[in-house]
Amino acid sequence: MYHFIVNNTSGGGRSKRVWEELQNYLLEHEIRYKAHFTEYEGHAKKLADRVCDIDREKVYLIVVGGDGTLNEVLNGMHDFEKIRFGYIPTGSGNDFARGMKINGTPTENLERILQAEETTPIDLGCVSWVEEGQKEQKIFAISSGLGLDADVCKQALHSGLKKALNRLGLGSLTYVCLTIKSLFTMPTAEAKIVFDDEVEEPISRMIFIAGMNQYCEGGGVPMAPEAVATDGEFSVCCGYGVARWRTFFLLPFLVKGKHTGFKCFDIHNCRKFSVDLEKPMVLHADGEYCGDVTHAEFRCLSGKLNILL
Numbered sequence: 641m642y643h644f645i646v647n648n649t650s651g652g653g654r655s656k657r658v659w660e661e662l663q664n665y666l667l668e669h670e671i672r673y674k675a676h677f678t679e680y681e682g683h684a685k686k687l688a689d690r691v692c693d694i695d696r697e698k699v700y701l702i703v704v705g706g707d708g709t710l711n712e713v714l715n716g717m718h719d720f721e722k723i724r725f726g727y728i729p730t731g732s733g734n735d736f737a738r739g740m741k742i743n744g745t746p747t748e749n750l751e752r753i754l755q756a757e758e759t760t761p762i763d764l765g766c767v768s769w770v771e772e773g774q775k776e777q778k779i780f781a782i783s784s785g786l787g788l789d790a791d792v793c794k795q796a797l798h799s800g801l802k803k804a805l806n807r808l809g810l811g812s813l814t815y816v817c818l819t820i821k822s823l824f825t826m827p828t829a830e831a832k833i834v835f836d837d838e839v840e841e842p843i844s845r846m847i848f849i850a851g852m853n854q855y856c857e858g859g860g861v862p863m864a865p866e867a868v869a870t871d872g873e874f875s876v877c878c879g880y881g882v883a884r885w886r887t888f889f890l891l892p893f894l895v896k897g898k899h900t901g902f903k904c905f906d907i908h909n910c911r912k913f914s915v916d917l918e919k920p921m922v923l924h925a926d927g928e929y930c931g932d933v934t935h936a937e938f939r940c941l942s943g944k945l946n947i948l949l
């Protein structure tokens with residue numbers, strides 16, 4: 641039995657059409673399945689929690705949705721060992737799918753999942769921070785970080801622009817437009833970063849830091865072109881110490897993944913890292929807003945998710 645968690649609102653409604661296509665395939669091929677539809681924000685997390693308890697040994701769980709739905713599901717899963725995980729992208733950003741090379745048609749993606757004989761263990765990340773005296777944490781599949789890119793994600797969540805561009809099938813343009821807008825107001829902060837258990841690195845005028853599990857975020861921006869989700873490490877990209885006018889010149893290089901040669905971008909591979917800031921910055925995990933924080937810790941969970949590819 642295959643369990644599907646479906647967000648019919650992903651990709652500006654594209655998901656609904658995709659699900660109809662998948663459902664026809666499942667019925668035609670007499671494949672036993674149960675569909676669980678998300679009804680509101682946060683519902684996918686609850687559904688995933690319940691699906692995890694359905695069977696004692698193995699549970700086949702397939703997500704049909706965008707990166708936001710995927711993130712909710714991962715945060716609802718309480719038993720990763722027994723889950724055989726599949727993913728069919730229908731969102732606007734689809735950074736996880738890009739990184740995992742899930743690039744067929746929905747039916748091709750489904751067939752591949754159904755035919756996979758073995759799972760591939762891939763890394764996830766976990767970010768933790770303190771909010772009102774309480775320790776909070778979140779799992780992520782793509783990236784988590786602080787600063788400009790997180791601020792853009794926060795704006796995108798409530799952006800009329802995203803909805804409008806989604807309707808035109810241009811949803812991933814949202815992030816580029818919002819990044820350009822954010823560059824005008826871009827706050828920076830003095831930061832101290834510790835990679836693994838090495839010595840603390842002071843960073844002056846940090847613009848953003850992104851712990852990348854997949855190579856791109858924000859709808860295809862290759863922040864860490866070498867990042868792969870099977871090496872047990874993050875590829876951390878940090879931008880800092882650059883005048884505002886220069887960021888406009890650098891943006892096209894970042895979008896093309898050609899930024900790594902510039903002095904104001906650092907890429908560092910590590911299993912964990914922590915960031916301390918002199919003033920709060922926005923924190924995100926997979927594009928979902930976590931809070932405005934001065935301290936965050938990031939851990940790579942090596943081989944945590946068993947995915948059918």
Ligand SMILES: Nc1ncnc2c1ncn2[C@@H]1O[C@H](COP(=O)(O)OP(=O)(O)OP(=O)(O)O)[C@@H](O)[C@H]1O
Pocket residue numbers: 647648649650651652678679680681682683705706707708709710712730731732733734735811927
């Ligand atoms: N029935 C629903 N109505 C409204 N919102 C929903 C519903 N079900 C899920 N959601 C919310 O929709 C949000 C966006 O979904 P998702 O990320 O899958 O699509 P997307 O934004 O189009 O894609 P991407 O994240 O790849 O850009 C999720 O964070 C989820 O909380």
